[in-house]
Amino acid sequence: MRHRIVLYNPRAVFYTMPLALLAVGSHLDPERYEVVIIDGRLEADPIAAVRAHLDGALCLGVTVLTGAPIADAVAVSRAAKAHRPDLPIVWGGWHPSMFGRECLEEPSVDVTVQAQGEVTFHDLCDHFAAGKSVHDLESCPGCAYRTRDGEVRQNPARTLQDLNRLRPHDYRLLPVERYYDLKGKRQLDYISSQGCAFRCAFCADPFVYNRKWVGLEPQRMGEEIEDLWRRYRFDDLSFQDETYFTYAPRVEAVADEFIRRKLPITWAATMRADQGARLSEDAMAKCKRSGLRRVIVGVESGSQEMMDRIKKDIKMEQVFESAEKCRRHGVHVIFPFIVGFPGESDESVQASLDMAKRLRVLSPGFETPIFYFKPYPGSSLTDDAVRDGYVLPRTLADWARFDFIGSAGPWVSPERHRLVERFKFYQRIAWKGVGGWTRPVQTVARWRLKRDAYGLPVEKLLSDWLWPQAEMS
Ligand code: B12
Ligand code: SF4
Numbered sequence: 001m002r003h004r005i006v007l008y009n010p011r012a013v014f015y016t017m018p019l020a021l022l023a024v025g026s027h028l029d030p031e032r033y034e035v036v037i038i039d040g041r042l043e044a045d046p047i048a049a050v051r052a053h054l055d056g057a058l059c060l061g062v063t064v065l066t067g068a069p070i071a072d073a074v075a076v077s078r079a080a081k082a083h084r085p086d087l088p089i090v091w092g093g094w095h096p097s098m099f100g101r102e103c104l105e106e107p108s109v110d111v112t113v114q115a116q117g118e119v120t121f122h123d124l125c126d127h128f129a130a131g132k133s134v135h136d137l138e139s140c141p142g143c144a145y146r147t148r149d150g151e152v153r154q155n156p157a158r159t160l161q162d163l164n165r166l167r168p169h170d171y172r173l174l175p176v177e178r179y180y181d182l183k184g185k186r187q188l189d190y191i192s193s194q195g196c197a198f199r200c201a202f203c204a205d206p207f208v209y210n211r212k213w214v215g216l217e218p219q220r221m222g223e224e225i226e227d228l229w230r231r232y233r234f235d236d237l238s239f240q241d242e243t244y245f246t247y248a249p250r251v252e253a254v255a256d257e258f259i260r261r262k263l264p265i266t267w268a269a270t271m272r273a274d275q276g277a278r279l280s281e282d283a284m285a286k287c288k289r290s291g292l293r294r295v296i297v298g299v300e301s302g303s304q305e306m307m308d309r310i311k312k313d314i315k316m317e318q319v320f321e322s323a324e325k326c327r328r329h330g331v332h333v334i335f336p337f338i339v340g341f342p343g344e345s346d347e348s349v350q351a352s353l354d355m356a357k358r359l360r361v362l363s364p365g366f367e368t369p370i371f372y373f374k375p376y377p378g379s380s381l382t383d384d385a386v387r388d389g390y391v392l393p394r395t396l397a398d399w400a401r402f403d404f405i406g407s408a409g410p411w412v413s414p415e416r417h418r419l420v421e422r423f424k425f426y427q428r429i430a431w432k433g434v435g436g437w438t439r440p441v442q443t444v445a446r447w448r449l450k451r452d453a454y455g456l457p458v459e460k461l462l463s464d465w466l467w468p469q470a471e472m473s
Pocket of ligand 2: 196197198199200203204205206242243272298
């Protein structure tokens with residue numbers, strides 16, 4: 001008899017495929033386990049959708065990101081527990097990786113898994129399948145649980161496994177065509193590595209993966225991606241890796257695989273500016289030939305001093321070198337910035353806006369979105385902010401309200417916030433392909449950006465009034 005394992009992805013923005021659940025679900029032996037993935041974003045009534053699969057199930061696994069997805073994860077877990085009080089409920093993902101103990105304050109959650117989850121979840125399922133209790137998990141590394149007398153135990157971390165030793169992701173577990181429809185394009189999400197070797201002070205990765213990195217071998221990727229293309233006929237492959245360009249020889253070998261297999265696809269991935277600057281012209285040309293259409297290069301700040309403070313380990317020149325290289329090879333780039341770091345000066349914010357302008361004009365294929373710093377847990381910058389008196393959310397309900405869209409931290413004054421929002425507005429329309437009556441507005445926007453003249457923003461007020469949602473982008 002196969003045991004049913006139900007996996008839930010909470011509601012979130014965008015339609016990126018639930019790769020975390022795909023990873024943990026695919027690593028279970030299909031002869032022994034039947035895996036059902038339910039994505040809250042695809043369901044009119046997620047609780048009913050989960051409940052429909054719970055009778056006879058062995059376990060419910062939920063992936064949890066910090067912020068709004070927590071509220072949905074709690075609602076679904078509570079409903080599942082009410083329906084099946086004996087059902088083990090396991091939370092994994094970025095939030096439980098940082099707050100494994102705290103998540104167990106939610107009574108409906110029995111176990112939390114920290115960091116890479118495939119092997120831990122596999123062991124947990126075997127444990128439950130053997131009829132063992134959620135309270136007897138002392139020999140399972142990489143998780144936290146409650147003992148019989150309610151004490152929370154955090155087990156030692158599990159060693160990061162080489163991804164090449166894990167089972168390939170079985171996309172038959174996902175309704176791939178539905179994601180294409182919702183995305184409005186035949187784009188497959190794929191992950192080829194885990195972790196990151198760098199130490200950026202605003203990022204959770206160094207905390208969760210201890211600056212370790214593991215990646216799939218190029219040949220395995222070539223075979224897997226060709227096979228996926230034959231089955232799902234995607235036009236575009238979106239790598240969700242933290243830093244895809246970590247090892248240039250690997251990147252080049254994957255490009256060779258795509259070229260050799262004549263895959264008619266484009267692809268997009270993340271790249272650090274130092275990696276881009278170091279990448280040889282030949283390797284970049286090969287990437288382009290294999291379909292590279294866009295990279296995301298996190299700039300974060302236009303001030304070298306701030307870059308150093310946030311331990312980005314990037315020099316400004318490397319950003320421009322990468323930008324030039326991408327421009328020469330016709331590769332589009334998104335250069336995200338973060339403003340409003342704790343204690344950030346007006347000059348530093350202005351330096352970021354200036355740098356965004358300089359990058360934006362280099363190519364019509366460049367974008368420079370600007371975000372506000374939010375002290376996401378797990379980073380050393382957050383620890384510093386807490387030391388200086390910032391109070392992090394405490395309960396899961398508080399964490400669920402802690403979200404990113406459009407909001408700024410307490411380090412951004414109302415004036416600076418207004419300036420940045422106006423800058424973002426004018427930058428958005430200044431370079432967008434527009435026509436007809438919007439052309440004069442575009443001319444004004446360019447004029448304003450050139451002179452940093454954002455007073456009396458009538459165009460913005462009109463736009464906010466006509467299209468209130470546009471503010472969010
Ligand atoms: C896709 C993605 C999203 C999607 C999520 C789509 C979805 N499925 O719902 C969207 C676009 C919604 C998103 C949004 C955001 N994201 Co995001 N996102 C990612 C990204 C690029 C890929 C996630 C992924 O699929 N990874 C591949 C899988 C295989 O890895 P994984 O998720 O780590 O899963 C492993 C383990 O965590 C564990 N695991 C995970 N789930 C489960 C469940 C169970 C039951 C078990 C046992 C184990 C387990 O096992 C898995 C396999 O080893 C990651 C970076 C990354 N590479 O992970 C950032 C990342 C998760 N995002 C991050 C951030 C900061 C954000 C935003 C704040 C970004 C922003 N400024 O706008 C928002 C906020 C989210 C929100 N509150 O709604 C941070 C961490 C956030 C956090 N603390 O939770 C990350 C790590 C990027 C970074 N380094 O800063 N994101
Ligand atoms: S921001 Fe990117 S490069 Fe820096 S530690 Fe996080 S994942 Fe690595």
